[in-house]
Amino acid sequence: MLSQLKQTILKKIEKAKDLKSLEDIYRRFLGRKGELTGVLRSLKDLPEKERREKGRLANQIKQEIEEKLKIGRGKFQVPSSKFQEEWIDITAPGLQPTVSHLHPITQIRQKVEEIFQSMGFSVVEGPEIETEYYNFDALNIPKEHPARDLWDTFWLKRDVIATPYLIRGKQSSRKQLTTGLPRGFASRNDGKKLLLRAHTSPVQIRYMETHQPPLRIIAPGRCFRHEATDASHDVQFYQVEGLMVGKDISVANFRGILQEFFKRFFGPEIKMRLRPSYFPFVEPGFEVDILKNQKSKIKNQKEGEWLELMGAGMVHPNVFKAVGYNPRDWQGFAFGMGLDRLAMLKYKIEDIRLFYSGDLRFLKQF
Numbered sequence: 197m198l199s200q201l202k203q204t205i206l207k208k209i210e211k212a213k214d215l216k217s218l219e220d221i222y223r224r225f226l227g228r229k230g231e232l233t234g235v236l237r238s239l240k241d242l243p244e245k246e247r248r249e250k251g252r253l254a255n256q257i258k259q260e261i262e263e264k265l266k267i268g269r270g271k272f273q274v275p276s277s278k279f280q281e282e283w284i285d286i287t288a289p290g291l292q293p294t295v296s297h298l299h300p301i302t303q304i305r306q307k308v309e310e311i312f313q314s315m316g317f318s319v320v321e322g323p324e325i326e327t328e329y330y331n332f333d334a335l336n337i338p339k340e341h342p343a344r345d346l347w348d349t350f351w352l353k354r355d356v357i358a359t360p361y362l363i364r365g366k367q368s369s370r371k372q373l374t375t376g377l378p379r380g381f382a383s384r385n386d387g388k389k390l391l392l393r394a395h396t397s398p399v400q401i402r403y404m405e406t407h408q409p410p411l412r413i414i415a416p417g418r419c420f421r422h423e424a425t426d427a428s429h430d431v432q433f434y435q436v437e438g439l440m441v442g443k444d445i446s447v448a449n450f451r452g453i454l455q456e457f458f459k460r461f462f463g464p465e466i467k468m469r470l471r472p473s474y475f476p477f478v479e480p481g482f483e484v485d486i487l488k489n490q491k492s493k494i495k496n497q498k499e500g501e502w503l504e505l506m507g508a509g510m511v512h513p514n515v516f517k518a519v520g521y522n523p524r525d526w527q528g529f530a531f532g533m534g535l536d537r538l539a540m541l542k543y544k545i546e547d548i549r550l551f552y553s554g555d556l557r558f559l560k561q562f
């Protein structure tokens with residue numbers, strides 16, 4: 197009777213056409229109220245010997261049927277689950293991997309560094325948090341001097357720790373000159389008052405204090421001003437400072453180096469001019485303009501228009517005195533150029549605030 201039941205079940209399994217019929221078979225024979233389950237349950241009422249024999253047989257049959265059911269299920273399940281797992285829509289558009297890149301200001305900074313490094317300049321960095329001494333006094337801008345108004349900046353509370361002073365070599369390998377508090381941070385003059393540097397010119401002082409001429413450096417970095425923001429002003433921006441000192445460095449050397457820089461940056465047709473101007477740390481002082489012409493890469497500038505790009509001049513004797521150089525022995529030029537300005541010209545950007553907005557729609561264009 198048991199083996200008959202077994203045959204019936206196996207036949208049904210064989211004929212089953214889908215998962216559902218297999219489940220029906222399971223429920224009908226092996227479920228809680230299933231026929232085979234009933235047989236197994238009734239074993240307990242049989243005498244011991246018969247119970248053991250019948251029990252073994254029934255369990256064997258149960259196992260065999262479960263095995264066959266499993267195989268049967270596999271037949272129907274495997275293809276469908278595999279299909280679901282490996283399903284791809286070959287008509288769907290591909291996912292483009294996100295490729296990141298450097299910020300436009302960084303790209304411009306690297307280009308500027310590359311050009312000046314090829315002309316023998318080292319790249320140096322100074323702290324963004326400065327003392328009043330380095331930002332003003334050492335640059336020949338004494339306390340009550342009206343020129344201080346040109347660099348209105350943010351003053352800090354005393355307990356802010358200044359960033360280290362860095363110098364970078366040819367391959368941009370960073371070497372730290374001093375760590376912790378910058379030189380003169382705690383003791384120098386009225387170095388007690390801290391501020392966010394209003395320009396990169398303090399790096400001139402820091403470098404000359406620790407190095408002897410002749411020297412050539414550029415110092416790129418972030419600066420801050422306390423001003424109302426508009427399309428061409430922001431409370432933060434980037435500058436690159438330049439300084440070259442030697443026995444007989446002249447305005448002619450300055451012109452030559454700058455001309456070369458502009459040629460390499462904007463293209464060979466670029467024209468520049470120097471205009472007299474005033475900065476307390478230079479004498480004479482200039483402003484440097486460039487002229488647009490067809491072949492230059494300057495885009496948002498009208499034909500024949502001069503555009504102011506930087507302040508510059510011959511280092512003032514008082515600046516040399518402040519760093520312990522004898523102004524009779526040394527002379528040189530310095531300049532400070534807006535990196536944002538360069539980037540805006542090169543990429544035809546009309547609003548400086550876009551650089552700091554973090555807006556990917558803007559950044560992705562470079």
Ligand code: DAH
Nearest residue numbers: 395475507508509530531532
């Ligand atoms: N530090 C000046 C500014 O931010 C720019 C400048 C002018 C830098 C003349 C110089 C210089 O080195 O010689 O307005």
